[in-house]
Amino acid sequence: MSDALRLMLDRYISVQPKANKLSLPLDRNLGDITRYTYVFADSLPLRMERLAVVRPSANVLTLSIRQPLGTVAPKLYFISSSLPLPLSVLFSDQPAPNELPLNMSRRLGTVVGVPIAPPVDNEDVALAVNATADMSPTASAAVTIDADNDVGVAIVAVANMAPTASALISAEQIAVAIEIAATATLNPTASATASYDSNNPSVGMLNVSSNIQDAKLQGVGRQSGFENNANLAKSVSADWQQSKIISTNNQAQFESNEQLISSRQLSFEQSKLIGDSSKQGAEYQTFIASKSTLKTENAKRISHSNWYSFEAMAKRQIDRTLGAEYAELITDRLDTSSDYNRLTALSYDLRHEFARLPYSKLRYVPPPLSQTVILKEQVIEGWECGTGALRHYVYNDELALPMHRRIADRGISSSLAMPLSMPRGVLELSAEDADAMETRPCKRKTLGVNTTLDVVTCKPKMFGKASSVAVNAQSMINATAWLELLIGEKGEAYNKGVIFVTNSVSLVRSDDGREIKMLGFSVGIDSNSYTWSFSATVPLSELSKVNTAYEQQIGVEFTCNGNLWRFILDSCDDSVSFGESSLTIKGKSRAMLLAHPYATHRGFKYDTAMSARQIAEDELNRFGVPSGFTLDWQLAGVNGWNIPANTYSYSNKTPINSLQWIAEAAGGFINAHMSEDIIHVLAHYPIPSWEWAAQTPSIELPMSLITSRSRGRVNKPAYNGVTIYGENDGGIAALIKRTGTSGGYQPPMVTSDLMTDQDAAISRGKMILSDTGDIGNIDISMPLVADVGVLLPSTLVGVNDGESWIGKVSGTTITGRLNSNRALEIEQVAGFERHFDKESV
Amino acid sequence: MASGNLWQLFKNVTEQGAKQLATVIDRNGSNYTVTMQGGGNTIVQSSAAYELQSKVFIRDGQIVSEAPDLPFVEIEV
Numbered sequence: 012m013s014d015a016l017r018l019m020l021d022r023y024i025s026v027q028p029k030a031n032k033l034s035l036p037l038d039r040n041l042g043d044i045t046r047y048t049y050v051f052a053d054s055l056p057l058r059m060e061r062l063a064v065v066r067p068s069a070n071v072l073t074l075s076i077r078q079p080l081g082t083v084a085p086k087l088y089f090i091s092s093s094l095p096l097p098l099s100v101l102f103s104d105q106p107a108p109n110e111l112p113l114n115m116s117r118r119l120g121t122v123v124g125v126p127i128a129p130p131v132d133n134e135d136v137a138l139a140v141n142a143t144a145d146m147s148p149t150a151s152a153a154v155t156i157d158a159d160n161d162v163g164v165a166i167v168a169v170a171n172m173a174p175t176a177s178a179l180i181s182a183e184q185i186a187v188a189i190e191i192a193a194t195a196t197l198n199p200t201a202s203a204t205a206s207y208d209s210n211n212p213s214v215g216m217l218n219v220s221s222n223i224q225d226a227k228l229q230g231v232g233r234q235s236g237f238e239n240n241a242n243l244a245k246s247v248s249a250d251w252q253q254s255k256i257i258s259t260n261n262q263a264q265f266e267s268n269e270q271l272i273s274s275r276q277l278s279f280e281q282s283k284l285i286g287d288s289s290k291q292g293a294e295y296q297t298f299i300a301s302k303s304t305l306k307t308e309n310a311k312r313i314s315h316s317n318w319y320s321f322e323a324m325a326k327r328q329i330d331r332t333l334g335a336e337y338a339e340l341i342t343d344r345l346d347t348s349s350d351y352n353r354l355t356a357l358s359y360d361l362r363h364e365f366a367r368l369p370y371s372k373l374r375y376v377p378p379p380l381s382q383t384v385i386l387k388e389q390v391i392e393g394w395e396c397g398t399g400a401l402r403h404y405v406y407n408d409e410l411a412l413p414m415h416r417r418i419a420d421r422g423i424s425s426s427l428a429m430p431l432s433m434p435r436g437v438l439e440l441s442a443e444d445a446d447a448m449e450t451r452p453c454k455r456k457t458l459g460v461n462t463t464l465d466v467v468t469c470k471p472k473m474f475g476k477a478s479s480v481a482v483n484a485q486s487m488i489n490a491t492a493w494l495e496l497l498i499g500e501k502g503e504a505y506n507k508g509v510i511f512v513t514n515s516v517s518l519v520r521s522d523d524g525r526e527i528k529m530l531g532f533s534v535g536i537d538s539n540s541y542t543w544s545f546s547a548t549v550p551l552s553e554l555s556k557v558n559t560a561y562e563q564q565i566g567v568e569f570t571c572n573g574n575l576w577r578f579i580l581d582s583c584d585d586s587v588s589f590g591e592s593s594l595t596i597k598g599k600s601r602a603m604l605l606a607h608p609y610a611t612h613r614g615f616k617y618d619t620a621m622s623a624r625q626i627a628e629d630e631l632n633r634f635g636v637p638s639g640f641t642l643d644w645q646l647a648g649v650n651g652w653n654i655p656a657n658t659y660s661y662s663n664k665t666p667i668n669s670l671q672w673i674a675e676a677a678g679g680f681i682n683a684h685m686s687e688d689i690i691h692v693l694a695h696y697p698i699p700s701w702e703w704a705a706q707t708p709s710i711e712l713p714m715s716l717i718t719s720r721s722r723g724r725v726n727k728p729a730y731n732g733v734t735i736y737g738e739n740d741g742g743i744a745a746l747i748k749r750t751g752t753s754g755g756y757q758p759p760m761v762t763s764d765l766m767t768d769q770d771a772a773i774s775r776g777k778m779i780l781s782d783t784g785d786i787g788n789i790d791i792s793m794p795l796v797a798d799v800g801v802l803l804p805s806t807l808v809g810v811n812d813g814e815s816w817i818g819k820v821s822g823t824t825i826t827g828r829l830n831s832n833r834a835l836e837i838e839q840v841a842g843f844e845r846h847f848d849k850e851s852v
Numbered sequence: 853m854a855s856g857n858l859w860q861l862f863k864n865v866t867e868q869g870a871k872q873l874a875t876v877i878d879r880n881g882s883n884y885t886v887t888m889q890g891g892g893n894t895i896v897q898s899s900a901a902y903e904l905q906s907k908v909f910i911r912d913g914q915i916v917s918e919a920p921d922l923p924f925v926e927i928e929v
Binding site for chain 2: 537538539540699734736737738739740742744745746749750754757759760761762772773776777780822
């Protein structure tokens with residue numbers, strides 16, 4: 012009866028292994044490869060690893076101006092030979108090697124190639140990464156001129172940048188797809204306020220224009236100029252020379268302390284802020300910002316929608332790979348990235364340049380660290396070899412390595428055929444190897460190099476077979492389990508909760524209502540018993556109420572969980588020994604009064620034709636004397652079958668014997684009602700067993716009610732026909748056979764006095780043919796609850812005991828006892844007949 | 853319950869052989885040769901007299917009683 016709610020674990024999300032836990036049997040250690048040169052940032056005005064948020068405010072930088080006002084510092088570029096290929100270009104998109112001289116000069120931060128659009132595949136795993144970068148630089152400048160006859164000026168410049176970049180990576184379990192969306196929003200605001208003393212005669216303010224010399228004020232609609240203490244004020248623009256303000260609609264410039272103001276741009280030379288909707292630049296403190304890019308020259312940051320790139324600390328994101336040059340960490344989800352302590356993470360793939368990890372499930376193997384390329388096929392004149400000339404090959408190594416080449420492109424198996432690096436220019440092959448080379452054009456022993464050859468690059472060619480590197484990774488997995496209680500996924504216990512059964516039971520005498528205490532009881536019936544059987548253990552002190560030796564026919568009323576039975580006690584056994592005593596009483600249904608010894612045996616014969624039901628009812632009212640019992644006829648039609656005159660004849664039968672005789676003739680049985688004086692005449696198989704699977708039973712026994720189950724199986728002959736023969740002249744002879752069969756597989760002939768009608772033959776035949784095949788006798792224990800009730804014999808019940816099947820109740824027993832806690836436990840054990848071989852419709 | 857009703861099991865054990873229908877085809881004293889309903893001949897005994905071609909019920913090698921001669925019907929269920 013346990014019905015604990017099922018917790019359904021919907022999914023697991025695994026986070027990538029930690030990089031430092033990788034155990035790499037590669038023959039190369041981190042940092043062994045020196046092909047890359049790294050530029051350190053100490054030559055730059057700002058430390059490279061300094062985050063934008065920790066940079067000094069703008070006005071702090073004004074002291075280090077070394078450039079003439081009005082000039083813009085040239086952009087700085089890194090010249091690097093360490094980056095032969097663009098960092099973020101697919102191998103297939105990369106230019107041919109010969110197009111990339113090793114001493115290439117490429118502006119860092121530039122991107123060649125088409126940005127990779129990751130596949131959209133985010134079915135199972137969703138890793139949400141939110142990275143937020145807040146930059147709120149504030150630039151302010153204040154200039155005060157104290158001389159009373161001069162102009163007092165206060166300038167405040169504020170620049171706020173609050174870019175936010177977020178990235179989301181979604182990946183299926185194996186096939187990794189990455190979707191990154193990064194957004195940096197910049198909201199620069201620049202304002203400038205010029206205040207002056209209106210009482211000072213040297214302040215002039217005009218809407219359109221004014222011009223003062225020697226304390227003059229010039230104001231024009233678009234321009235005003237002061238020569239000494241000039242103050243030009245306009246709503247939009249001011250321009251000063253010496254101490255002048257030049258203002259225009261779109262620009263303000265200060266030469267000594269100039270301010271550029273426009274609706275879209277602020278430019279300070281000493282503390283210059285350039286801002287527009289997508290960019291702000293300062294000379295010594297440059298902010299370059301756009302929705303997808305932040306760029307500073309001294310500490311610049313380049314951000315794209317799909318990746319961030321730092322100069323001299325390149326960061327690559329290619330499709331499914333993020334690589335870092337030293338010990339990069341690229342983080343997803345909750346990680347941040349710092350310049351010298353980078354974290355690289357992918358949902359399922361981690362790849363390092365110097366310690367590459369192929370992801371075996373994806374069948375990745377790393378490409379050899381050195382790719383040998385035939386630059387040109389060389390032919391030495393005079394070296395004849397078969398029909399061709401000896402060919403020499405010049406090789407070049409140290410080419411950029413494809414970062415992510417699938418092994419599928421190169422064949423799956425084989426060992427690492429090529430050394431990880433080769434001396435440049437020569438490939439020597441042994442005779443065996445040379446012979447084995449498919450591409451070997453000549454079977455000479457040695458391939459030499461003509462160093463004077465005009466080396467012309469040709470397309471890269473791969474020698475050897477595909478390499479495979481076994482990597483054992485011991486990973487620390489930080490797993491986050493997502494527990495989701497799926498209420499909608501209903502277990503059968505859903506919405507039912509725990510089933511509490513409150514048991515109640517009582518036993519009282521029918522005549523005076525005295526209650527009889529019980530210690531335990533059992534009550535049951537089956538299809539072969541016409542009455543309910545009752546037994547109970549009662550305290551010996553109750554003997555006076557149940558002493559059948561003194562009183563005959565003690566009627567009792569037994570109530571259990573709302574079900575009422577009436578019994579007549581017919582037995583009272585007690586035993587007493589030292590320290591203990593017991594008293595057991597037994598009883599049967601009141602239908603017992605129709606049987607021996609309460610009813611007498613008798614004989615009878617009907618001279619007229621009657622139906623079976625009429626005869627049965629007459630048995631209960633012989634000679635017009637009612638027995639008090641009535642019939643509930645449910646066998647072979649409403650009234651049973653016809654029995655001709657002078658056919659129904661017997662001797663020495665009690666009424667119960669007669670009813671059983673009648674019922675058995677048509678494959679039926681009789682059961683007493685639980686409490687009423689009613690005799691049920693029922694068919695053993697009201698529905699043939701081969702039709703059960705198509706039925707919808709009115710009673711369903713759910714698994715949650717089943718407390719135990721035991722099964723026995725018996726295999727009976729699979730008869731498909733039966734011959735039934737009447738024993739009187741008024742009888743019939745019939746072959747009852749299963750539809751579609753010959754009916755030739757039969758049990759011994761069945762004869763009966765009352766086989767007088769086809770209805771009876773059919774009913775009897777169905778009973779015989781139903782009781783065939785692979786039969787399970789299954790006992791199921793359950794609490795006695797109202798939903799199921801007392802299961803009466805021949806009832807069809809839908810059972811779910813792990814399997815769903817339909818069975819017929821063959822009998823039931825309800826037992827009650829006091830457990831060790833003196834609590835009443837009541838259990839119904841019902842026997843079911845199940846036909847395993849007939850369950851497929 | 854899985855073992856079934858004890859009384860019923862007991863009855864099954866002690867049940868007499870079922871009555872079988874047969875047709876008398878020969879008589880030799882108290883021995884009758886009969887043809888079983890399903891085919892095949894057997895010899896049964898009876899002190900009573902039965903006419904040839906009459907239907908009889910036999911059980912355990914004895915003719916129990918004369919049987920009515922009823923027409924067969926076939927019914928599919």
